[in-house]
Amino acid sequence: MKKQFAFLVLTSIALSSFAQVKPLAPRNQAAAQTAPAVSRQADNPNAAIFKFVTTNHDFGNVPEGPAAIFEYEFTNVGHEPLVIADVQKSCGCTTPDWTKEPILPGKKGKIIASFDTKGRVGNFNKTITVVSNAQQSNFQLSFSGIVIAAPPTTLENGSLNEIKVGNTPH
Numbered sequence: 001m002k003k004q005f006a007f008l009v010l011t012s013i014a015l016s017s018f019a020q021v022k023p024l025a026p027r028n029q030a031a032a033q034t035a036p037a038v039s040r041q042a043d044n045p046n047a048a049i050f051k052f053v054t055t056n057h058d059f060g061n062v063p064e065g066p067a068a069i070f071e072y073e074f075t076n077v078g079h080e081p082l083v084i085a086d087v088q089k090s091c092g093c094t095t096p097d098w099t100k101e102p103i104l105p106g107k108k109g110k111i112i113a114s115f116d117t118k119g120r121v122g123n124f125n126k127t128i129t130v131v132s133n134a135q136q137s138n139f140q141l142s143f144s145g146i147v148i149a150a151p152p153t154t155l156e157n158g159s160l161n162e163i164k165v166g167n168t169p170h
Contacts (some may be wrong), residue, residue: 044080044135045079046078046079046080047078047079047080047133047134047135048076048078048079048080048081048082048083048103048105048132048133048134048135049076049077049078049082049134049135050074050075050076050077050082050130050132050134050136050139051074051075051076051077052072052073052074052141053072053073053074054072055072055139055140055141055142056141056142056143056144057070057072057113057142057143057144058143058144058145059115059143059144059145059146060145060146061145061146061148062117062145062146062147062148063117063147063148063150064117064118064119064120064121064147064148064149064150065117065118065150066117067114067115067116067117068114068115068117068143068145068147069112069113069114069115070112070113070143071110071111071112072110072111072112072113072141073108073109073110074108074109074110074111075106075107075108075109076103076104076105076106076107076108076109077105077106078105078134078135079105080105080133081102081103081104081105082102082103082109082132082133082134083102083103083132083133084098084099084100084103084109084111084130084131084132085131085132085133086130086131087111087128087129087130087131088128088129088131089126089128090126090127090128090129091126093115093116093120093126094113094114094115094116094126094128095113095114095116096111096112096113096114096128097111097112097114098110098111098112098130099111111128111130111141113126113128113141113143115143115145117147120147121147121148121149122146122147123144123145123146124144124145124146124147125142125143125144126142126143126144127140127141127142128140128141128142
């Protein structure tokens with residue numbers, strides 16, 4: 001019961017930051033001087049802050065078939081719990097997953113990107129967009145690489161599952 005109550009309190013705090021209105025950026029300096037001041041997460045000195053080990057990953061050459069998976073690790077270096085509301089993929093070949101519970105200040109979390117390489121031979125550059133209550137509420141993580149075609153399956157010895165790689169004597 002105490003855990004449920006603590007989770008509800010942390011979630012309420014995190015979600016209250018999403019309810020704040022974010023103004024559009026003024027087009028010129030004169031407009032900036034006359035624009036009304038509106039509270040934003042970016043202006044909150046206590047807001048949650050992502051500190052990633054890396055925000056871009058290069059897989060290099062990956063074989064066609066198995067999924068290419070990378071974990072973006074981060075620490076909440078802000079002063080409030082960090083809540084990831086959503087991680088949006090740029091295409092259907094990418095599957096994101098992330099730490100679902102609030103990440104307390106000083107604690108670590110992760111965002112996982114899984115790229116389906118089947119039938120996607122060649123270069124790839126993909127992004128996932130993280131939506132959260134952090135000072136920078138929306139930002140992108142990216143990954144890239146080259147999918148190398150899988151060798152053709154041979155019917156040697158009646159096996160459909162055997163894959164021959166390189167030059168092998170018959």
